[in-house]
Amino acid sequence: MRTAGSLYMSAMWNKSFWVLTKFLRHKRGGGNSWPSKFLWVVVFCCLLQPAFAQTLWSEVQLSKRRAYVGEPVQVTVRVYTSTWFTKGVDPGNIKVNGAYTVFFRNVSTSTSRNGKTYPGVEMIYHVFPFANKDVRFPAVEIAVESPADGGYKGKPHTVTTKERVIEVRPIPPGFDMSSWLVSSDLSVRQEWSADLKDVKVGDVIQRRIIRNADNTVPQLIPPVAWDSLPGVSQYPGRSDVQNIRTKTAIGAVRTEVTRYLFEKQGEVEIPEMVFTWWNPRQQQLYKRTLPSVKVLVKPNPDLGMLETLKDSLLTAQKAEVSAAEEKAPLTFLGLSPEKLVAIIVLMAISFYFLMKFLPRLVKRYQEKRQRYLRSEPYFFDQFKRAAKNGESKKGLNALYRWIDQLGLQEPTLQYFAEGWGSPGLKHYVRQWSRVDGKDLKLDEDFVKELSVSREIFLNASGEIPSALTEAIWINP
Structure with a gap:
């Protein structure tokens, strides 16, 4: 059975030969000149060109050109062909400086030009700026396979997208950067490891706070600020973060833990906690509140184990911190190796120019000073x-x-x-x-x-x- 591509090629060849044969017969009766024949051969070749030409192009679309720090921007990359794709298109995750980038999904699409339909692939990314500076979504080289017009065998091609710039705005005045979060919604809940109505001196109770934020990444959920309490020692644990991605949405979960060691008898009030987030669609600030809790600490005759409990909690806390540091990226003085190298290179260049031009500047100043002293x-x-x-x-x-x-x-x-x-x-x-x-x-x-x-x-x-x-x- 013949393929659609071979049938199309056959039709194009038959049409072209028919036009050329008809012309040559017409010329046989009305004179024969080599220039005119050459011209018509060129026309014949032009008629064959559409059988081999192919169109490939890309588009990059931003859901918005301006965004706050932490506000997601959907970047849609589309690749179109005049035939079809014989292999899946997947450029992978794209690194964007100054932003977290999450690949969302691939979607088949199509567009029309001059009455012709072109199939394509749509790749959706979510970009989350984390610094107060403009973000550049880089140009990307995408490898695709697509047959030529009239063919059926896929051939490799490279389609290069254009760079796009996202203008990043600082957070609105009056807001605290340490608690700034951009999300379409936020849910907050807490869990206690024991009953707060029956607490004695020396008891250790673990508190877990879980925040689930929509349309963000866990790195942008600010950490919990634990309040100090009189008569209570606190031992915060390591945070646990998790990405959530479905076919229709993305989100993040951040879980934080602390342990309360009640050391004194009496009433202890654990103050309320307020968590805020900025809704970019509504352009409003929302909040969720965990209410305050009062704990009546009862006396405990066996207080000898209090120091032992403190030592055990400190040891557990240090172990958790060490585990977190092992997973943390390598830094020096708070700088990543790339930034540290860049600073060293910049300092070396500055020192070079300083040593090169400083003697000239000093000499020029001295000459100018001497001229002034004689003026x-x-x-x-x-x-x-x-x-x-x-x-x-x-x-x-x-x-x-x-x-x-x-x-x-x-x-x-x-x-x-x-x-x-x-x-x-x-x-x-x-x-x-x-x-x-x-x-x-x-x-x-x-x-x-x-x-x-x-x-x-x-x-x-x-x-x-x-x-x-x-x-x-x-x-x-």
């Missing part, structure tokens, strides 16, 4: 500092040292004032000349008038070159 602004700053501190003699020396730096034809204050001095400065210089400079006061007004005159001089003369390194004569 006009430096000597004028020295004068202002001395005048501000009321040091008359030191201020006068600094004043004339600054005047020497100006490169005047006559390095005196009178010459400077006549050429560029403000009216106020000229007034000061005339008074100073009448008293031979003995009662000259370097007060605030004098410094102000000299500063104004300096600006006039600089605007007229431009930048003052730095002093030479050789000794410079200072006008007494």
Whole structure:
């Protein structure tokens, strides 16, 4: 029996040969030219091309482009073919940096283009961001097997998807990150290992809290914060987590245990516990409450075993912690090996550039500093500092040292004032000349008038070159 592919190929060949034969017969009666024959042979080959061409493509769809930390985003990856798939399509679980990724299920699908139906496979992932930074669902190379159009034997192909970005929003203001949980629903229940109505000093009672959250992963369910109780020692145990996945939904269960050792007689109140979760569809915060419990601890004449009980509970707690640490991933100072290597490499690169460019920066700073120490602004700053501190003699020396730096034809204050001095400065210089400079006061007004005159001089003369390194004569 002939397959559908072979029948299709036969029909295409028959049609093509019929068109070519009809054309050649028509040409035999109306002239024969090689260019026209060549052109029609090309047309003939084009008619055969659909029998061998094949179409494969992929699509990536996000259920939402923005999500809170811990909020699930459904990512649907679709692969289509113009024939069919001869082997199952399964790219496996995809690693997404900054998020937990759970493969949900495969679904057969189809789409239509230009009146033709294309079969496909739909792969659904749930992505849960766990950090406050954008998540990139990476491009994925998917290996498929599909026959060519008109064929029947599957051939290997690789279809590459496009990268998609999920914008991650921080938790709403006013919420505590340590208790933040995103879920469509949360159920909470607790179990006690003994009757709380009959408790004596030295009794050990185990409390188990089980939380079942829908549409999340156990890593995102926050741990229980156990309250300290007066007269009671607590020994928390190791948490137990479990993934739940059905054909229609995913969820998680987190179970936590603690042991209460009642050490004193009297009434003990175990406070209520409130567990909250954020419903992304309703955009609301919900809560479940375990009510408070009052325990009346009765006296116990046999208290000698109390210390023995403490030692046994501590030993059991350490054993559970050790078992949890063995299962925990390898870390150093709270960092994974990958992050630690990245930090070391970054520090090495930074140290390399520091050693390479630091001497240049230091040399450039020193040169700039030396230029400043020989410049006009430096000597004028020295004068202002001395005048501000009321040091008359030191201020006068600094004043004339600054005047020497100006490169005047006559390095005196009178010459400077006549050429560029403000009216106020000229007034000061005339008074100073009448008293031979003995009662000259370097007060605030004098410094102000000299500063104004300096600006006039600089605007007229431009930048003052730095002093030479050789000794410079200072006008007494």
